[in-house]
Structures are given as structure tokens and as C-alpha cells.
Amino acid sequence: MMKKVELLEDSIEFSKVFTRAVPKILDMLDSKTILDIYEAVDLLTTGYIFGVEGMEVGMQKMLLLVNSSEKGKRDSVSNAYKKVFFTTNLTGRARAVKIIQNLLRFIQTIEHGNFPTLECLIKKWVSTDDMDALIIQVLFEMFTMKIEGTTTEESNLALELLVVCSSSKASIASANLNIIVMAGFGERGRRNPRLYAQCLQFMMNSIDHNANPKYYERYDCHSSIVTNVFDMFMKFFFQTLLPEFELVATKTFEFFYTLCQRPHILCQKMVVDLLGDMLKTIKKPTVSSASPPSASQSMSSQPLLPSQKKEDETTKAFLLTRFLYIIGYITSKELIFIDVDVYNSMKHIQELEGCELIEKERSTAEPQQEPDEDLGTSADANIADLIYEIYEEGLVNDKQSLLRVMIKLVLRIIKNPTKFQSEHLQCAAILALVRFMCVSRKFCDSYMQLLIKIFINCNNTSIKSNIIISLSDLTLQYPQEMKAWIGHLYLTLQEENEEIRLIAVKIITKLILQEMIPIQGKMLKLLATCIIDPSVDIKNMTCQFFKELSTKSNILWDILPEIISNLADTDVNTSLPKEKRRTIIEYITELIDEDRQIERLKEKLAMRFRESHTESQRSDIVYCVALLNCKNEEDEEDLSIIYEFH
Template structure:
């Protein structure tokens, strides 16, 4: 008989069972299953249920239709947890015999909860409901089922192994302590963490970060519950873990913000607050930069929450200013944030200017002094019976007091009672024990003395407030100077914080705050988009978001703020503002026109600012100025133009913004006719000013000529008439007065040079672009006129040219050749007006003794350089004269202008200027600082543009690194940074540094070499330089330069390999001592093996030095007569190689190989004290290379 055993699972039916057991013998394949199912259905109709005995294999093979599948655990899990919470909240003790819930049941539930917390997705937002259910389920067990100790231990374990659960655990502990009232669990967990030693924390690794995050998070949730047990955490402040120190400081910060703040603290709370504040202040100087940074952030939160006591403002402020000098970028950034918070939430004033506070402080101090003198003069004499009580109250223990002592005591009573009061103690409490005096009676009765005493107290408080405010303002002003220097740091985050700080101090009207706002303006050209956006947003916040009740008031405020920024602004500042101020509302434009035209009474500075702001608006919308061009001419360029050339100049700059020069024009260029009122006014103003002695005419003339060439039709004709008119005026002046005015002649020559320069620019830019535009239009018309067949032929013929990139190149070359020919043959032809001025310019420049007027000489030199820009032939003809002026002129302004002009000529005609390159570099050593500054600036640009090669002239630039002028040294440093310090040093190593300060130069440059590969290469270059050095001074400089390098192991090996380069120079003490100092620096803190290699090199150097002294004691006296390093007399031999390998490391990678000079190889075998023991314990082998 068959036995059918109930299987545990379905798959057990296919297993071979014992005898007389029913099993599935054959599983039908899917292809055969339909026929078997049909047979099963027929058997079912005929036999009924018994057919299963014969067709069970078929039924087993037919699987169940796919249904809902397994339960969706994620959706059902929360339901199960909620059911468990409801169950455990009931009184289930009766389910057990002893009415005590078994520990196994509680462990089963808690283990499930902790297992669920280990799910990696438990922190996700979608798991919030499940996470909250687990926390509440554990909370019920902690409260009702004595799970407090187990929960605290489990929390620590979870933190040790799962760092991501720090936030969940903090939330759980907070819920258990607040909603379930189990506050003891906070103390248990804190004690568990506090008892961990530094060694345990070091072993746990990620657990330390989890503890730190847990404590910080818990402090934000339940800071008041943590206070009783916070002392157990303070031990970690002395530990080695920076993360734990940060956590404890953040806990203290949260407690100070949320618990120990406000005026309602008792004495115990104030003591705790002061103790915690002291602890935080100590860790502003923590050894770890991360701790210092986070403590500053804690203070920022305290200040933002207005929880910092007033008496600590000055001290914390001073410490924060000191942190601006920190080496860590994060600390500096946090310090800037804290200073900004101090200013934004300061309790003193919305206007923090020490200059404005000085006058009221002096006034109120004088009034306080008068009140004190008046009150002391009216002070009554105390009766004798009150002295005993008075002495006891103020601490006088003597039985008697002298008459003088009693008098002093009595006169001090009115103020002693005031100053003895604590910060929160009523002054009247200190007077309760005093005997009844006439003064007290007066107060109680509302007498005159009581009123004066009250006024004295108020005055003292006012004076103290003003003193604190002034002290705070002075600290802020000291911080501004430091932070302004950070605006150009390479760290983007620091620059952003510095920009925000400048905005904050400007909003609070701090003295010198506008300096930082203007200094950060050039950052709008920064290549870093983050910095550029920060500056743009800062200026829009300060100047483009005005406050006001009406549109008119807002426009007026915006114009006032922008005008203040424009006053005395440089040309660079104006250009930067143009990048920010583009679109101005119509109401603002209307106010600007009113201010410019004088409808509203305003100063000349604000009128100039208004017209420049209109020009900025015209860059975006041309009609802003074009529609009012006649008004602008009549106001600024009419008859009164000679009274204010500055306003005229700024008006011309504004009009320039409507030209095609500032925008891309697709069609015909926008130009005005020759007879337009604008050009009539400009030519009249220039002509009238040429014979005047106005210092601002020059700048106006330059801008006016520029505008004529940008905006006028046929500008060459206008300028030709202008030159003739000015020349006639000057000749008329000469006819009246025989002696010509040097200033008028200088201004005429400046006008000639300016016209020549812009004439060339007009030809090469405007005329050339117009020729290309017209050619393009002609080709386009021809293309339209051609038929389809001809177009196909042309396209086939031009395909090869397009592939080679020659399409249009021949036409461009033709146009360029035409422009070049005009410049070469026509501009300075005999019939051209400019030609008549060139001999005069040459005569003035070549006769400095006869024409010694400074302005005339400067104008002639600049004009000559502008004439030389016209053609290569003119440049080549007068280049020697210009360099002669550069070298021999006694006027620094002439030399500086000559350098700038020669820089432009070098870009335009590099082949002509190439032989004169050395003369340009010579100006780097000019005696005048302004000339040196101009020279290094021009040469830096030429080198960066790859016009000049710096090779062979690095030493001239390097000397400027130690220039007494700081700004010149900074420019030289920028030169090396932009061009690459290391690449230039390779050339500098082979240059002749004859400067006495060569050592200082190398020390400065070598500080920027940080890579071992670069150090190794420099060591080799310097050693090779010994072969070509001819004097002892050069040997010493090279040796000192080697000693200034941050030598590494690779550099040491290279120094050993180049032994033959410098070994014969070791007779000089100036070579021997620096090389010996290299080995001394290498042995400090080096590995044992490196120490041995260094020690061997010391023996080689010392032995060679002593041998040379013995062999040739007078060699140093005859060294100067030898200009060639003598060849070594010893026979060449193969270089032995000493290989060291330790007993413990027999593999190839454990070996260390270095080259040993043959002459000193025997020294290694003498058993020297310093290396003999080491050599005896190692394998020592020598083989030839």
C-alpha cells in the first residue's frame, strides 16, 4: 500500500522517497503539457476525483497562475509595527503566570526593531513613517518594560558600527526623553560616550564621527536635558580626537543658545554660561584647524541668536580678528562669517563710524565730569554715628578712621553704591543696610539731590554705551583692512565671504567701508563665474535695490547711491561699473537728465556722475542718449565748455557709447554727417583750448578725437580742418607775442599724435571692415543674379578652396595690402598735413637741452611714438631716437611713456624692435619707482602675449622681487606666477646673477618650488652651472642657492651624481659651508637609511675640503686669475655603486643604490663611529657601473 506523506514544501514531492511512498515520477514539459491536460480533463469527467491518482504528475506540472505574489513587506511593515505598539501599550502582564512579562518576549520585539534600523534605506524620506513607528515601539518598551539600559547600550553599538544612524539615534533618544518622560536615557548614553578613552576612540574609526554627529544632533533637540550630564563630555575636550572636541563645543553652543540665554537666568545659570563661554574661547586657539573653524561657526550661531552677553563682545571680537591671520582657509572663512554676524546683529547702532562717534563721546564725557563735580560739591557731611556701619558695609575693619579717610569715604558714597551693583542686581538693594542719611531722605522725598543722582547714573550709562560702541567700531575698522586684502585670494570661497562682508559693513556705514566695495569692483572681470556673480549681486544689493515710498523716491535714492560711487572714480572703476549697470528704469534716467541739465541744484561732481551713468544706460539702449543728443551738446559742449573740460570729457565718453564700437552692427555702420552740431562743438572746444592752460584739456581732446573717428562721416577731413585751425591760432599767438608758448606747442603736438594714431586705427578697423561688408554685399547680389546652373558650377569650383580654407583669404589679403599701402605711402606723403609735423617732433625730441619744458618733451615723445605706429619705415627710421630718449631723459614721465609706446611698437613691428630687447629690460633697474613699475607691467604683457622671450633676462625681473616698493615686488611675483616659476628658474640657474642680493632673490623664488621632480631638476642645473662659473663669487652663490632649496631624497641622489661638477670647488669655505648645511637639514627627522646616505656625503665633502687645503693651501689666493675650471688630473675610472640591502628585505625592491666618488670610497670601510655599526649589520656590496 502506498503511503502519502504530507511534504514540508512542494519541492519534496519530486524527491525519491523510501519504499511504498508516493512521489512524482515525471515532470511534463511545457510542450507536452496541453495534450496531458486534455487527457486529465477526460479522466476527470469519467472517473471523478479518483483520476488524480493516475494523473498527479500532470497536475504537479501545471503551475499556478501568477497572482499578487508575496506580500508587499514595505507597505505591511508599518501596519505590523503599529499593531505591536498598540499591543504593548495594553496591560499584558496577565498573559504570563507570574504577571511579569518575560525577557525573551521583550528581546524578540526589540531585536526586530534594531534589525529594521540596520536597513540602509531607513534614513530615506519614504521610510519616515516606519522609522517613527520603530522609535515609538522602542519608547514603549523603554518606559514600561525596563529596556532603558538595553536601549542605551544598543544605541552605542549602532553608532559604533553604522555611522549613518547617528541622526536616527539622536531622534530616538530625544523622543524617549520628551514624549515618554525617560530623561535618564540621555544621561546613560552621554556617560557611555564620555567614558570612552582616546585609545578606544582611535580604534573605532568611523564610530567617532557617529558619536560626534549624534551629540550635535541631540543637542539641537534636547539641550536642556543634556545640561545635568554635560560634565561627562568635557573630558573629551582634552582628548586627541578633533571630531569629539567639535561635538562637545557644538553641544555647548546649543545649550548657550537655547537654554542659557536671556536676562532671566539665576546665579547658577550665569555661572554655567560663563564657564561654557570660557571653554569655547579657549578652543578658538585649538591645535586643529577644523576645531577652530567649527568653534567660530558655533559663535556665529550664538551671535545670530543674540545669545552672546554684551560684556563678551569686545573680547570675542578681538579673538575673531586674530583668526583672520590663520593659515587654514576654512578658519579664515568662518572668521569672516562671524565678523559679518557681529556687525549685522550688533547691539550698539545701525551706523558704526568711529569718526562720527568721537564728537558725541567727548561731549557726553565732559557732561558726566560736570555732573560728578557738581554732585561731590553738594555732598552732605555724615553724622558720626553712621561711620561704624559704613565701614562695615564697605569692608573697613579698623576701629577708627582718620579725618582724611572719613572725608574720602563720605565723598565716594554716591558712586560706590552704583558701581558695586552686579549686572542684574538692583542698585537699591545695596543701600538697604545704609543708615538713613539726608541724601537718602532726599531721594525718597523726590528732592533735588535724588534727581541729580538719577541723572548721574543715566549719564554714566550713556557714556559707557558710547565707549563700547566706539571700541566695537574700531575693531570692525581694523578687520576691514585685513579682509579687503583677501578679495584677490585664489580661494573662491574666501573671496565670496570677503565680498559679502564688504557689503555688510557698507550697509552699516562703517568708516572706510567704501574702500572694499571699490576694490572688489574689478572682480566683475574674473574668469571664475562664482566670484563674478557674487560681485554683481553685491552691487545690485547695495546700489540697484533702493528703498522708498514711491517710484520717484526710489529713483532718487538709486541715483544718489550710484553718484557717490562714481565721484572721484577712476577710469577702471567706471569700466567695471558699466559691466554691472546696464539697464536703468525710465524714472532713473529721467532723474539723471534733470541732474545733468541743472534743473535740480547739484554739484559739478554729481553732474559728471549723472552723465556717465547715462552713458552706461546707453550701452543697452542707444536712444537714451541719441534722442537727447542736442540737449547734451548745448549743456556740456556749448559756449561754456572751456569752463569745465571735465564735464565735456565725460559727456564725450557718454556719446561714445552710442557708436558701433560698443555693439556688433550687422548692417551699414551708424555715423553722423560731418556738419552735425556735435562735431562743430567738439572742434570749436578743442581749438579754443589748445591755446589755454587748462590741465584737463588733454584728456578731453583725446576723447573728442576718438569720438570723431568713431561717429563721424569722413573723420579725416574734420581732423584736417581741426589741425589747420589750431595751427593758425598758435601762429596768431606767435605773431602777437614773439616767444612761443611751450604749453600751447605741447598741446598742438599732442593733438597731432592723437590724430595720427586714430587715423591708422580708423583705416585698419573701420575702413577695412566696411570694405569687407561691401564685398560681401556685392558677392551676395552676384549670387542672386546668377542662375541655378551657374551656381552649381561655382560651387564645384569653390569646394576645393573651401576645404583648404582659402575662400575669401585672397580678398582679405588684398584689402590688408591696400590699407598697408595707404599707411606707408599716403599718410605721411608731402601733400598730407601730418607730414609737416613730423620734422618738428624729431627736432624737439632730439634737442632736449633746447626744448627743456617737461610737458613739451613728454608730448613730443608720445606723439613721435604715435607717428611711428603708421608704417615700418617711419618706425625703423626713428627707433634709435626713441630709445635714446628712453635712456637719457631726466624726466621719469618721459621714460615711462616711452616704455609704454615701445611696448605697443613691439606688438606692431616685432622684427624691428627685436634687436632692442635688452634696452627694454634695462629699464627694470631704473632709479625711479614709477618707471620700474611701468616697465615690469609692460614686459609682463609682452611675455604673456608671446611677443618677447624672457630667456636670458630673468635675472633682471627676479631682482624686483626684493624691490623696496611693495607694489613693484608684487608685480614681479605676478610675472613669475603667470609665466611659471619653475620654467623661469631653469633659465635663471644659467644666468649671471651678479646682484649682491642674489641670495635673497633665490630664497624668494625657491619658496614656490614644492614638487620633488622640480627640485631634482634644479639641483642638476645648479650643479652643471659650476662648470661654467668663472669666479669664486659665482661658486659661492651657486652653493648658497643649492642650500636654499627644500632638498628631498631625489635631490640628494642628483647632488651625489653631479659630484664631479663641484668637488674641485670645495676649497672655498663659501662653497663648503652651504653644501654642509644641506646635509644637516636632510638629517633632521629623516629615515635611518636617508640619514646614512647623508652622512656618507658629509664625509665626502669634508674629506675633499681637507685634502684640497693640504694639497694647495694658497689656491684661494690665485683663484681669481683662473677663468677656466682646471680639468681633473686623476685618471677616469668607472663609478662604483654601493648597494645596501637589509637582512629583513632580501628582495630587489628593498635595495638602495647610490653613486660614491672613487676617491672617498675607502672611507666607508674604516668603521667610522657614525656608520660603522650600521654597515656591519647590513649586506655591503660594491660593483662598477
């Protein structure tokens, strides 16, 4: 008996020691030594299986390694999660239930930002049949609450898993459309807008992209399913207590443009109906319960109290914000629909007509004469020109267009911030304006100056953040036209607000790595200063960017001399202190490790030294050469290269 007690005491003590070691184990996940990472993953996995306190944090951090560029790390983490979720001695249905319970337990604690990474793992398990048909069946039973004791939360989580699984295997959705429709568009969907939105995504996943994603059956505009979705959204639009309106709106219009015939007709009808209902709601007088009107006095004749006026203004801003959001989103979906779906349909028709024409030419051609092979090429060019004309001239520039009318409303709100003071309304208006700009190059040129002016004069963090993201979208759409405005994007790195700087770093580094914006040493200096940013997130993201840039050909050593010169160039901005400049130089120099690059870089630095104008610039260049000499011990005399220009 004493031995059992001692064993239990030792087990408890071991558990406490293990828990205290968790921070060290988490640090091992960031180690540069691959074996340390393997050991940390194994320890965290074993601790989680045995229920050791604090393992949930480690299991979430492990998800970051799923997207690692190193295959060994990815496989190690993938196998660890598979072990955690799928290891059980049970068989048959009991095994399926246990696996689902393991998944749900983990999903309940996962951070929202980590869920997309988990989705990648789940899709992989579906494709390899680790998530087999029996598990899918039990998930459906849990979703429809056929399993006794299933809670509403478990049912919703089961739906989330089914949506993820169906994105990997379309038959999971296509074989169960009736179940999805009954749950999503019935009483449960009306009470739970998020469930309604997820069911819409579930239905969209029924398209088998492995077969022929260009051509598939769509619902008629007047079908009962489409009518039901239309009516439900019209009611959701006016629900004030709807925290996830953007999700509901996004999925609704995605459903229209993905699964419905003539989606533009549906959206036009919805916009017109919403406008009518909004006008009725706004014009409807607000009456204070404290002072009801007399029988002889009409409600419209009563003067509004200040509190009533404020309530009316809040209602107007609330409805306009939602309305502008869907207007902007419809615009972007219409662009994609024309560019992809309409283009594919027109091309398909041209191919059929081309086949008939070629057959006709062959039947009438002379024996040595071949049919014209350029027919297909010219037809494609004609289609592309027609499509371009539609969204360049027809969507936002045609005076008869409904969107053209909406543009006037958007511009009125943006140009009158004192009258329309709601932050959310201004954000929605700017987002709508940018989406209009993405449709038409001509429209973009007309209002780019306005967008930059708003950014410069605005002090609102949310609005400025949205404009930075918008500049990224416009750069992807019109890379050549946006070159003249890239300097404004770089200048956002100097914003005082940390959130704005973080978004700016994310956007700029992504565009540079995608080769969407030119790399200029003078502007890249602003990005280099983020290496010493007080924010850990900004610092880490910038360091990671320069690491990736160092792997791309000779880009880094080619622009390093210009970066170094500009760090102390007062013409660009106030010079950085010497210690901070050297911290930046040390980090970037450390990334250059090829002897050939080092030698050529020294030559460039020597030329830059001769052109330098200040002692600070010369000092930084000499310091950089000294660091390079430390990396290349064979040559210790290279400082003479610089001194000969002194």
C-alpha cells in the same frame, strides 16, 4: 531711562572698538583663506551701511577683488556692493532717488584709479536691469538739473553714471541725443570743457555694438552738430586755463573718427586752421602795461623787454605742445580708421560686387561647372595689400602728405632740446614721433636708433617714462622688428628712479605674459632682482608676475637654472650679495610644486653646475637643490647628483 543710556553708551563703545579693528579687517582682504575674505567683506559692508567711521577705505579696497581670478571672491564683492547701493525699504521713484544717492555718495570718495572697476559693476547691473529705466530717468533729471536743489557737482556725477550706463545699453544714449546735444554743446558745455568731453563720449555710446557695429549712420561734415564741435574745440585750444586739455582733445577726435563722415577731411581742416591761428597768436606782439607805446610809435617797432620775450617763448611752447599732441593723436586715429573702418567699407563693396559676379558666373556656367570659390579670398588679400600700402607709404612717407610736413617740425624740436627746453613740449614731440613710427614700419626702422639715443642721454623722468611706454606700443605693433631692441627695454629695470622702474616692470611683465617678447633667462634675471626692490609696489608686482608665470606650462622651471646662474654672473652686472640672491631663489623655488617639474629641474641644475665658472654660482645652485629636496622628502640623496660633477 538708565537702560537706554547704557545701551547708547555700549553702542558708542562698540563703534569705537569696531573702528580700531578696521586695519585688521583690511588685512583679512589679502588673506589666502577664502573664508577670511568672506568675513572681511561682510564686516566692511555692514559697517559701511551703518556709517561706521573708516569703512570708506575698506569699501575702496574691496574693489580690487572685483577683478580676482577666483569666481567666489568676485561674486562675494559684487553682492556686497549691490547690497550697499540697492538695499532700501522705499519703492518707486523714492527708491530710485535713494539708490542714486548711495552711488553718488560712494563715487565722491572713490580714488580715480578705482573708478574703472566700479564701472564694470555698474555695467553688470545695467545688463541685469538692477539699474532700471526709472533710475535712468531720475539720473537724466538730475543731469539736466530739473530736480530742485541739485548741485552742479551732483549733475556732473549723474552724467558720469549715465555715460557708464550707456556703454552697456546704447539705447540710453540714442533715445536722448537731443538732451545730450543741448547740454554738452550749449552754454554749460562752453563753461565746462569736461562736461563737453563727457557728452561727446555719451553720443559715441549711442552706437549699438550688439547689432552691427561695422555699419551705422554718421553725421555729415557740414551738419550743425559737427560744426558746433569743431568751433568749440578751436576755442578750447587757445584757453590757457584748461587743465584737462588732453581729455577734451581725445574725445573731440574720437567723435570725428567714430561718428562723422570723412573724418580725415575734418582733421586736416582743423590742423590748417589751428596753424593759421597759432601763427597769428605767436606773431602778435606783447606790450608791457608798464610802458605803453606812444601815439607816434608803432607796437611792432618797440623792443621787447626780457620778461616779454620769456612770455612769448612760454606761449610758443604752450601752443606747440598742444598742437603736437593732437597731431600725434590724429595720426593714431587715422591708422585705426584705415585699418578698421575703411577696410570694412572696401570689403563690403567687394562682397556686393562678388555676389553680382558669382550670380553672373552661375548664369553663364556650363551645367557641371561651379563658380570660382577663390574670388573672395583673393579679393580680401587685395584689400589688405591696398590698406597696408596706404598707411605704409601714404600717411608719413608721402612727400605730399600733411603729416610729412609735421614730421619735420617734430624732429626739429627733438633734435634741439637746448632751444626747445620745455619738458612738456619735448614729451609731446616724442609721443608724436612714436605715433608716426606706429604707422609705418619703414619709418620706425629709420628713427628707432634716435629714440633709444634720447632715452640713454636724457635725465628727465617724464620723458624716459614716455619712451618706455612707447617701446611697448611699438613692440605690440612690430613684434619681430623689435626683438633686436628688447635688451634696451630690460635695461630700464636698472634705472635709479623708482617711477621709471615701476613703469618698466608693468610694461615688461605685461608683454611677457602676452607672449609678445621672448623669455630669456639672462634678461629675466634683471626682472627677478625686482623681487628684492626697495619699492613695495615694484616688489609686489614682480612677485605677482612670477606667480602667473608659474601657471603657464613649464616656462618657469625651464628658465630657473639660467636665472640662478646669472644672479651671480659678473658679466651681466655687478653680482648681488649672497643674502639677496638667496631671497630671490627661495621665492621662485617656492612656486614650483609638481614632483615631475622638481625632478627635471634638478637634472637641469646639475648640468648648469658643471658649466658654472664661479663659486657663487655653484653655491646658489646647491642651495636651490637643497630647497627642492625640502619640497620632495622622498629623495634626500639628490645632492650627490651635483657633487659627482664637482
